[in-house]
Amino acid sequence: MSHEHQPISPITDWKGQHFVSVDQITDKKQIFDLFKRAEIMKQTVENKNIHETLRGMSVVILFYQPSTRTFSSFEAASRRMGAYTYAYNGMNEISSAVKGETLPDTIRSIYQTTAADVIILRHPDDSSSAIAAEASYVPIVNAGSGKSEHPTQALLDLYSLYQTQGHLEGLKVAMVGDLLYGRTIKSLAKLLALVDPNVELHFISPNEVKAPREFVAELSTRCAVSESTDLKKVLPKVDAVYMTRVQEEWFKKANKMDEYERIKNKYVLTRHMVNQMKPSATVMHPLPRNGEIMEEVDEDPRAYYFEQMRAGLYIRMALLDAILANR
Amino acid sequence: MSHEHQPISPITDWKGQHFVSVDQITDKKQIFDLFKRAEIMKQTVENKNIHETLRGMSVVILFYQPSTRTFSSFEAASRRMGAYTYAYNGMNEISSAVKGETLPDTIRSIYQTTAADVIILRHPDDSSSAIAAEASYVPIVNAGSGKSEHPTQALLDLYSLYQTQGHLEGLKVAMVGDLLYGRTIKSLAKLLALVDPNVELHFISPNEVKAPREFVAELSTRCAVSESTDLKKVLPKVDAVYMTRVQEEWFKKANKMDEYERIKNKYVLTRHMVNQMKPSATVMHPLPRNGEIMEEVDEDPRAYYFEQMRAGLYIRMALLDAILANR
Amino acid sequence: MSHEHQPISPITDWKGQHFVSVDQITDKKQIFDLFKRAEIMKQTVENKNIHETLRGMSVVILFYQPSTRTFSSFEAASRRMGAYTYAYNGMNEISSAVKGETLPDTIRSIYQTTAADVIILRHPDDSSSAIAAEASYVPIVNAGSGKSEHPTQALLDLYSLYQTQGHLEGLKVAMVGDLLYGRTIKSLAKLLALVDPNVELHFISPNEVKAPREFVAELSTRCAVSESTDLKKVLPKVDAVYMTRVQEEWFKKANKMDEYERIKNKYVLTRHMVNQMKPSATVMHPLPRNGEIMEEVDEDPRAYYFEQMRAGLYIRMALLDAILANR
Numbered sequence: 001m002s003h004e005h006q007p008i009s010p011i012t013d014w015k016g017q018h019f020v021s022v023d024q025i026t027d028k029k030q031i032f033d034l035f036k037r038a039e040i041m042k043q044t045v046e047n048k049n050i051h052e053t054l055r056g057m058s059v060v061i062l063f064y065q066p067s068t069r070t071f072s073s074f075e076a077a078s079r080r081m082g083a084y085t086y087a088y089n090g091m092n093e094i095s096s097a098v099k100g101e102t103l104p105d106t107i108r109s110i111y112q113t114t115a116a117d118v119i120i121l122r123h124p125d126d127s128s129s130a131i132a133a134e135a136s137y138v139p140i141v142n143a144g145s146g147k148s149e150h151p152t153q154a155l156l157d158l159y160s161l162y163q164t165q166g167h168l169e170g171l172k173v174a175m176v177g178d179l180l181y182g183r184t185i186k187s188l189a190k191l192l193a194l195v196d197p198n199v200e201l202h203f204i205s206p207n208e209v210k211a212p213r214e215f216v217a218e219l220s221t222r223c224a225v226s227e228s229t230d231l232k233k234v235l236p237k238v239d240a241v242y243m244t245r246v247q248e249e250w251f252k253k254a255n256k257m258d259e260y261e262r263i264k265n266k267y268v269l270t271r272h273m274v275n276q277m278k279p280s281a282t283v284m285h286p287l288p289r290n291g292e293i294m295e296e297v298d299e300d301p302r303a304y305y306f307e308q309m310r311a312g313l314y315i316r317m318a319l320l321d322a323i324l325a326n327r
Numbered sequence: 328m329s330h331e332h333q334p335i336s337p338i339t340d341w342k343g344q345h346f347v348s349v350d351q352i353t354d355k356k357q358i359f360d361l362f363k364r365a366e367i368m369k370q371t372v373e374n375k376n377i378h379e380t381l382r383g384m385s386v387v388i389l390f391y392q393p394s395t396r397t398f399s400s401f402e403a404a405s406r407r408m409g410a411y412t413y414a415y416n417g418m419n420e421i422s423s424a425v426k427g428e429t430l431p432d433t434i435r436s437i438y439q440t441t442a443a444d445v446i447i448l449r450h451p452d453d454s455s456s457a458i459a460a461e462a463s464y465v466p467i468v469n470a471g472s473g474k475s476e477h478p479t480q481a482l483l484d485l486y487s488l489y490q491t492q493g494h495l496e497g498l499k500v501a502m503v504g505d506l507l508y509g510r511t512i513k514s515l516a517k518l519l520a521l522v523d524p525n526v527e528l529h530f531i532s533p534n535e536v537k538a539p540r541e542f543v544a545e546l547s548t549r550c551a552v553s554e555s556t557d558l559k560k561v562l563p564k565v566d567a568v569y570m571t572r573v574q575e576e577w578f579k580k581a582n583k584m585d586e587y588e589r590i591k592n593k594y595v596l597t598r599h600m601v602n603q604m605k606p607s608a609t610v611m612h613p614l615p616r617n618g619e620i621m622e623e624v625d626e627d628p629r630a631y632y633f634e635q636m637r638a639g640l641y642i643r644m645a646l647l648d649a650i651l652a653n654r
Numbered sequence: 655m656s657h658e659h660q661p662i663s664p665i666t667d668w669k670g671q672h673f674v675s676v677d678q679i680t681d682k683k684q685i686f687d688l689f690k691r692a693e694i695m696k697q698t699v700e701n702k703n704i705h706e707t708l709r710g711m712s713v714v715i716l717f718y719q720p721s722t723r724t725f726s727s728f729e730a731a732s733r734r735m736g737a738y739t740y741a742y743n744g745m746n747e748i749s750s751a752v753k754g755e756t757l758p759d760t761i762r763s764i765y766q767t768t769a770a771d772v773i774i775l776r777h778p779d780d781s782s783s784a785i786a787a788e789a790s791y792v793p794i795v796n797a798g799s800g801k802s803e804h805p806t807q808a809l810l811d812l813y814s815l816y817q818t819q820g821h822l823e824g825l826k827v828a829m830v831g832d833l834l835y836g837r838t839i840k841s842l843a844k845l846l847a848l849v850d851p852n853v854e855l856h857f858i859s860p861n862e863v864k865a866p867r868e869f870v871a872e873l874s875t876r877c878a879v880s881e882s883t884d885l886k887k888v889l890p891k892v893d894a895v896y897m898t899r900v901q902e903e904w905f906k907k908a909n910k911m912d913e914y915e916r917i918k919n920k921y922v923l924t925r926h927m928v929n930q931m932k933p934s935a936t937v938m939h940p941l942p943r944n945g946e947i948m949e950e951v952d953e954d955p956r957a958y959y960f961e962q963m964r965a966g967l968y969i970r971m972a973l974l975d976a977i978l979a980n981r
Binding site: 045048049050066067068069070072073075076079080089090287288289290291306307308309310312313 | 382383385387418420421435
């Protein structure tokens with residue numbers, strides 16, 4: 001048995017690479033390469049064209065944490081590209097039958113049984129994707145590893161801003177909610193700072209769940225960052241507001257449910273509040289929402305949280321194309 | 328965000344419509360449109376032809392109640408038409424991870440993540456399909472909503488009669504079993520009355536689970552209806568007998584398990600009984616059976632309950648074709 | 655209803671046949687027919703060619719015992735051949751909703767709903783595949799029935815030996831582990847003896863789980879068989895070693911967990927031990943492993959247990975081709 005292992009390293013070309021962490025993106029050229037591909041995907045999906053550049057390739061989707069949204073997004077991306085698609089949503093239950101098998105053994109096994117060309121992995125352990133990448137003979141795409149990384153979410157969020165604002169230069173973005181445990185916003189913040197040092201990020205959170213000090217310190221060396229508890233004051237001046245859910249599970253683990261109850265409904269976006277925003281503003285949310293945005297906002301033209309998921313389809317098609325297609 | 332919602336209304340053309348209730352069918356022309364399409368599907372499946380008129384389209388199958396039969400039937404219909412097919416059988420478990428998300432949010436999300444062209448929904452709540460249709464930007468097909476509706480079952484039952492008898496005019500049909508809780512028979516009865524006022528329906532049930540009074544009264548204004556507890560007397564004169572299972576779950580909920588035990592085996596179709604029927608008669612059952620038809624009947628040429636499910640494949644292919652295909 | 659049932663009988667031609675037991679293979683010509691087809695599959699997969707000889711056909715995969723490896727292998731085999739593929743991994747849970755339905759009714763139902771051309775079944779009952787074959791109108795492939803049979807595993811094991819050794823004549827093979835409960839090794843032993851009476855089989859096991867007496871007696875009339883507890887002595891002279899896991903579940907059922915603890919780690923293959931083997935030797939294991947082969951062995955060129963699963967893909971493609979394709 002002799003195979004080349006691909007290292008996890010900064011991405012200078014998507015082709016054949018693992019995508020485990022948003023930190024691998026150190027050159028904004030790689031981002032715009034994906035965006036260009038995503039535009040093509042958008043055209044083909046909207047026109048119901050067949051664009052199966054992965055015909056003959058195999059994509060395995062292994063989810064150890066059940067999911068509707070990310071799972072179906074990757075499955076759709078893979079099938080629409082024409083790949084043979086093997087999508088397993090209940091690996092946590094199935095693999096309990098295979099007690100004691102290590103993740104490296106599972107990764108190598110599924111590669112062999114399916115002749116996979118890429119493996120997309122969601123797993124509760126923070127280090128799962130890195131471990132899988134170390135063991136794998138084919139690229140690993142991280143579809144969510146514990147509470148640490150969900151890099152394709154960051155890309156689709158960035159692409160959503162690009163789609164709605166037409167550019168990413170100098171954008172002012174309010175990021176709202178649980179900035180301590182939430183991974184979504186931190187990854188997006190990093191990518192925005194990479195793309196343009198002139199962006200302005202406004203972190204709005206209850207004091208109990210402010211962004212980690214070292215994260216804010218580091219980010220502040222790369223772009224303008226403000227912190228506050230006052231959402232209303234910030235709304236009129238930003239180009240986008242990114243609402244997030246306070247995630248009950250972290251508070252439960254930390255035995256801080258009273259804190260959760262106190263802060264979970266601190267920020268609720270209403271139609272009245274959206275009306276204070278610029279007409280061209282974008283309202284985002286990674287979904288599912290849990291009351292953070294009232295349903296009365298849904299019909300506002302600034303509401304983009306459902307379309308945001310469509311951006312996920314295009315970005316994931318683009319990513320598979322960039323990693324696998326012979327072009 | 329701005330989309331056209333399609334109303335739930337009488338179907339004058341299947342194209343682009345929701346199909347939530349059998350009550351939307353008010354014109355028998357729409358039924359025969361489907362039957363004509365189903366004949367084509369039958370030919371292509373039997374000849375193993377490729378007939379993928381939905382290539383490039385996407386079909387989502389969302390089941391909140393696990394199912395083998397209806398689920399695999401819709402999945403097969405979708406795949407055989409060449410559609411990108413996303414089939415989720417365990418939504419009740421997966422979505423428990425997404426506590427608190429509303430059905431409208433889930434419907435809009437899955438539409439966006441997959442670029443769905445139609446969503447097929449099975450859900451335990453009676454109003455689920457109507458709620459989904461209200462929220463959805465693409466047609467909703469009801470694959471079973473609580474105890475109220477399962478409209479594609481009614482169509483496949485009707486098509487089975489059409490296939491075996493060659494026509495639907497003046498048919499005499501015995502409908503047997505739990506007519507109080509059972510939804511299958513009531514929907515079929517409505518469609519038969521719509522197609523031809525000269526049909527004769529014979530309702531055979533234990534007194535405890537007779538068809539609701541208002542239902543019988545209304546139906547009697549549209550065709551001949553008789554009620555009785557005596558199956559044997561009716562068998563020799565009918566063209567078809569439709570056996571159904573007494574469903575334990577309703578009796579359990581109503582705390583009437585002693586009643587269930589008393590009536591569950593009241594009607595059991597034997598070979599001897601089938602031999603009293605016309606040689607051209609049709610024996611139907613929606614399956615699974617629970618002793619209502621003895622296995623000795625399976626080899627009788629009048630037994631049609633397994634083929635009945637094949638009729639389901641053809642009708643569901645026809646329905647997807649009618650709603651989606653560009654013709 | 656009138657269909658031809660295919661008998662379970664010795665296979666003289668794969669076309670249209672059930673494959674329920676390894677005992678159906680009584681002529682080695684049938685084995686080499688599959689191997690020849692498997693070579694073609696290997697070429698097409700390795701070259702990423704499209705080779706969809708089952709286009710228009712339908713394959714149903716019904717697993718009543720959840721599985722990653724065998725399930726994904728069959729799913730990949732079916733999809734790569736271009737068949738419409740309906741793969742259900744959780745039948746044990748789904749079908750609990752269909753209480754009381756018999757396996758014959760389920761088999762006939764799924765055939766009708768999907769227009770299946772073959773049904774691949776894994777089920778905990780020893781007689782499940784034979785019962786299904788009796789009821790089915792289309793070929794049944796046994797993907798594991800209780801503790802009795804897993805015939806495609808035996809074929810892929812044999813093909814692995816053929817691939818690595820270049821031939822099967824006169825091979826010396828050590829078979830190690832639980833030879834009492836384990837089914838894998840017994841099936842492979844039978845096939846090796848069929849292919850060439852000059853093979854030498856070395857059974858290595860703890861005394862508590864030696865191969866059944868009658869099995870050894872019968873096999874000894876067909877090829878050379880030795881029994882021993884000493885793995886190290888045998889290793890230098892064999893062409894292949896087949897390690898297996900001692901399966902906890904049988905000991906649990908038999909209330910012999912102390913025995914399990916005593917013998918489970920009796921044979922552990924180390925790098926040092928592999929280095930005593932011929933340079934051309936093959937190290938096999940059906941996986942998952944539970945410590946029987948140390949990870950340090952993985953990079954040795956003799957380690958073949960991961961590639962062994964790839965052989966499973968090729969053999970299952972070959973089998974579907976042989977049973978279904980019009981050639």
